[in-house]
Amino acid sequence: MTEEPQVPASQPRVAVIVSGSGTLLQALLDNAQGYTISSVLSDRADALGLERARAAGVPTAVVELKDFPDRASWDRGLLRAVETFSPDLIVLAGFMRIIGEPLLSTYGGRIINTHPALLPAFPGAHGVRDALAHGVKVTGCSVIIVDAGTDTGPIVAQQAVDVLDDDSQESLHERIKVVERNLLVDVVEQMATTGWQVDGRRVRLGRAAG
Ligand code: GAR
Helix, strand or coil, X not given: CECXXXXXXXXXXXXXXXXXXXXXXXXXXXXXCCCEEEEEEECCCCCHHHHHHHHCCCCEEECCHHHCCCHHHHHHHHHHXXXXXXXXXXXXXXXXXXXXXXXXXHHCCCEEEEECCCCCCCCCCCHHHHHHHHCCCEEEEEEEECCCCCCCCCEEEEEEEECCCCCCHHHXXXXXXXXXXXXXXXHHHHHHHHCEEEECCEEEECHHHC
């Protein structure tokens, strides 16, 4: 099924959600062109990504699971927090939780996730570890549009990275992240400024989509 083209807003606002160190977020903060990173949210108050956002003068919000009675109310809390920033596009950059129904039903089709493996291989929280354990010679990173599954959404862009004989999980992940930062910067700029269209599982970027 071909969905309506997603056309860019005049001043695209991008929300980034992180759980960890936020080096991908930093790449976006350093290279955002034609759009604004208008907010950074996290499920962890101690995420270094929040400090990166504050240093860049970007508003932040923390939505921690422990502050909610259950997962369903946390999902609703995350939606409320996101809504206060009115984003046009949401980027999960090292966000280590599954997106729940509340956020998906409001922002579905406008949430992207970056993953450190060539999906559909090695989805989930341990993409680098699982690829290394499987013995693949090539892995990489994928940017996808988030759906209700775990790393199952339509693929927007991918890039390959060779696995070296002496790679550890850390060395391989670091090399993937070098490539992943550039890929994410490119994809977010294109999606925010020129739009995209989803046709079945195929995603087309750019003005042709409009
Ligand atoms: C990235 O490699 C990203 O793909 C991964 O976390 C890293 C975040 O790096 N995300 C996932 O594994 C999500 N399942 P960073 O904190 O340095 O930006």
